[in-house]
Amino acid sequence: MDEQQLIERSRGGDLDAFNRIVELYQTQVYNLAYRMLGSQAAAEDASQEAFISAYKHIRSYRGGSFKGWLFRIVTNACYDQLRSKKRAAETSLQERLDDDPSWQPASPGESPEEAALTSELSREISKAVSSLPEDQRLVLVMANIQGFSYEEVAEATSSSLGTVKSRLSRARAKVRDYFSSRPELLPAKFRLEV
């Protein structure tokens, strides 16, 4: 059964069909939420809320990019979480980074040095991404980390292609500047010589 058929059946109230869609997208959804929120618990909450909302409102989907439609809901769920986090002043940046799952033990076949380097790099990337303004962070994660097309990003963020280009450019420049001042953190192949 392809995605379109799953969508049609979901529109008819078939929860099993919708859960197949959840399986298709949950890793992407969770990763976007995690990169936006910086906390596993908050990312899980936002992901679950987004899927529940998508199921409840799937009748409002009227064709076009389903991915763009779904990620608009995810984006809104992330903004809701960010707002509630701001209100509660829940966790500091350091606490959120300590919650970074990329600090998990190395995968088999990776030497301890490589694992340490990957882990350190991942942590620094998380820090650099977290330091961006929310709108730039969202575009950078979608386009640069998750490989969305400009059109998908524009649909998910309800903005124009020009805005996507501009935000992405600024976000990349900021991340570049962040690592330019910390060259020792980068593996040789990523060394930025400005």
Add this chain to the structure above:
Amino acid sequence: MPLFRKRADERRQELLSAYLDGRVSESERAEVERLLEKSPEARKELQTLRATTAMLKETPVLKPRRSFAIQPSMVQERPKTPSTMGRLQWAVPVAAGAAVLFLTFSLVGGSIGLFEGGGTPTSEDGQQFAAGAPQTSESASPPAATAPPRIAFAPTASAPPPAGSFAPAPTPAPFGTPAPTRTAIAPAGAAGPAGPAGIASLDAPAPTATPAPTATSAAALKGTQEDAQAIARDAYKSDGDDFPWLAIQLAAGALTIVAVATFVIARRKKAL
């Protein structure tokens, strides 16, 4: 940095970023390539941007710790139990209505003289006074009139008027509300147009000459006047004490605040 320089740098940066992703038009591509050819700075910038995007693509993909599959219980419509704010919804119109009523009541009532919160003697006081006067005769106003006549009387007359000029001046009632029919107490023997003694209508022509009272009648009149003043003072005082305008207006203010606060809280809760 001058603004035009900053904008030029931003445009160049944006072009290079889009060029990296192959998202430039033909004319933009030609522009970028010309720039790269002549500017080592632009070439360096493109190189660092390329390294940055390559590094970001290396960001590990995280595996969710759990599935986000939806359980039927997550999407079931639950019977709505009214929240605390929901239960308080009725308070908004009730408090607002009460506040408006109280405010209107006090403002309109005050302006038409319905409630003279300063203590003008009431008609009952007037009747009481008239009954207490030993020698009075009916004025032009008949007793069966719907609105009993008001007695014009200075409630704060600290110094009694001298004997012989007993009929008090038609002092305006406190708060300046004119009485529909005003009467003045005339001493016994001070014959006015209405009779030798009693209450003379102020609306009627004033007596042109008042003979001096005798010593006996002056003493009696003085006693009567003091009684009347005491009654009027009591009426004045009790009016102000019995009708708690300040409390009513404070209640109206409090109800208004409650109505507005409940409304604002309900709206904010709804917005969340």
